[in-house]
Amino acid sequence: MTPSNGGDPVVLREDTMRAGINSATRTIEQIEAHPTRPNVTKLIGSRGGGNSRAALAEAMADEAAAGTPLYLLLDDIAGASLIAGFAYSRWIDRDLLMQEISARPVRDMTGICTGFQPGSGALMPDGSSKWTHQVQPVQPLPLGGDPLSWHALEEITEMAMRRARRIDVHVGDVITIDSMFQDSSTVPTGGRVAVHEYRLTATADPDTGELLTIDADPRVLPYDECPLASRNVGKALGTPLSELRTVVLDKFSGTEGCTHLNDAMRALAEVPVLVRALREDEHRRARP
Structure with a gap:
């Protein structure tokens, strides 16, 4: 919060989280939060873009009600895991990328x-x-x-x-x-x-x-x-x-x-x- 009187800004709340997500299935394989919340591990096994938001709403209902930064970070797993592969497309040879894509099942x-x-x-x-x-x-x-x-x-x-x-x-x-x-x-x-x-x-x-x-x-x-x-x-x-x-x-x-x-x-x-x-x-x- 930045005070209107020009005073120094104040950090009201800060959360961090770290997750390991399978790049092929977008499944959460490991996850931790700081400050620690025990319920966050209930998200392990859920899939970003699949059931992760339903699992999040059930496991972290208190965080949603409180509007914590952590809930916003966890909710973003669905979108962030969806676009993560774009970075790969910037670093790999274009022809090789298209070969890999053509070998995948058509979606x-x-x-x-x-x-x-x-x-x-x-x-x-x-x-x-x-x-x-x-x-x-x-x-x-x-x-x-x-x-x-x-x-x-x-x-x-x-x-x-x-x-x-x-x-x-x-x-x-x-x-x-x-x-x-x-x-x-x-x-x-x-x-x-x-x-x-x-x-x-x-x-x-x-x-x-x-x-x-x-x-x-x-x-x-x-x-x-x-x-x-x-x-x-x-x-x-x-x-x-x-x-x-x-x-x-x-x-x-x-x-x-x-x-x-x-x-x-x-x-x-x-x-x-x-x-x-x-x-x-x-x-x-x-x-x-």
């Missing part, structure tokens, strides 16, 4: 999201992905010379993927939200390239927490059709922020949404916790 991607809608240029005739991702070089975080804008990020030069997420909140006449996420990979020549980057801005009612406005700005996406998902975000208007985790999955399934934009909207369910911290600080400063 029909048609209709799973806006980018893979029927007739999309991202699809092969058999419904599989073309693997012709559009990418953009990106600058290292933090940007703009603001050392407080991000926590410390390890500088990695070998093959690696990173999902960076930011949610900034201000409370005035309305709750103002400015958030973004970026999926980026290292490349053999140095630096990083992004395959996904979205910015979300929104406002919410300070009393009810209902979403009043929302705008999605697609910065970097892999296929020409992907940005079309941003046209649909208005369907979330009127939803209480705390209910976005479930409502987004219902209203933005299939070609109505984008896996990664959906994750960005679902993450806004954490905003009420940040708002509560700001109000508590305001009350403390108002006391005589």
